[in-house]
Amino acid sequence: MITGLPSRDDPAWDRMAAAAAGEDLDTYLAWKRLNASLDEEGGAYRDRPVAEWPNLHFNWDLSPEGQRFALDAVNAVAFRKQHPDGFRLGRIPLPTFDRFLCHFSRRDGPSELWELGAPWKLAKVIAYVRRGLAITPPLVATSENELRIAGGHHRYAAAKAVNLEILPFYAAPSDVPLIDAIVQVDWA
Numbered sequence: 001m002i003t004g005l006p007s008r009d010d011p012a013w014d015r016m017a018a019a020a021a022g023e024d025l026d027t028y029l030a031w032k033r034l035n036a037s038l039d040e041e042g043g044a045y046r047d048r049p050v051a052e053w054p055n056l057h058f059n060w061d062l063s064p065e066g067q068r069f070a071l072d073a074v075n076a077v078a079f080r081k082q083h084p085d086g087f088r089l090g091r092i093p094l095p096t097f098d099r100f101l102c103h104f105s106r107r108d109g110p111s112e113l114w115e116l117g118a119p120w121k122l123a124k125v126i127a128y129v130r131r132g133l134a135i136t137p138p139l140v141a142t143s144e145n146e147l148r149i150a151g152g153h154h155r156y157a158a159a160k161a162v163n164l165e166i167l168p169f170y171a172a173p174s175d176v177p178l179i180d181a182i183v184q185v186d187w188a
Helices: 011-021 025-043 064-070 076-082 094-099 119-130 153-161 173-180
Strands: 088-093 139-143 146-151 166-171
Touching (some): 025 119, 064 076, 088 094, 088 173, 094 153, 094 166, 119 153, 139 173, 146 153, 166 173
Antiparallel strands (some): 088 166, 139 146
C-alpha cells in the first residue's frame, strides 16, 4: 500500500488532480460534478436499445480550444506542446466513413453497440449529447489503407447508432494526405 497520498475524500486530492489536469480548483470541481451527474444519468441508458434512447442532437465543439478533448486526459498545455498546429477538421458522410473504417474501430450493428468498448463511456456520451453540451468530434488517423479512430470511439458509436448523416472529425495535419489517399473528405 502506498502511503503519504491523500484519500479521494481529502480536499488535497482535488487540488492535486486539478494541478495534474492543468486546471484551477473551481474549474476542476465543476468538471468533477458534471462527470458525476453524467455517470448517474448515463446509467439509465446503459444496455438499452437505441429506440429507447432520448433524441440526440449533436452539438459539435469545433473550437480550437476544444480540440484537446478529442484525446483522453490531455490538458491544454500538453496538447499545445504535442500538437502546436492543432488538428484539421474534416466532414464525411457517416456511411462512407464506416466503409473505410478498420474493423477494430467500427461498430457493426446493434449487437456490438454495448459489447465493444466501455459501456459506461457510451452511456455517458448519450447523457452528454442529450443535454446539448458541446462535444468534440472523434480523432481519425490511418492504419495501412484504412481509417482508424484514434480518440472518440464512443462518440462515433453514438453518432452511428442514431444514423447521423455527416460525421465531423479531426485529424493531425500530417495525417491529412494519408486520409485523402483513402477517401474523399470535405476539409473545412
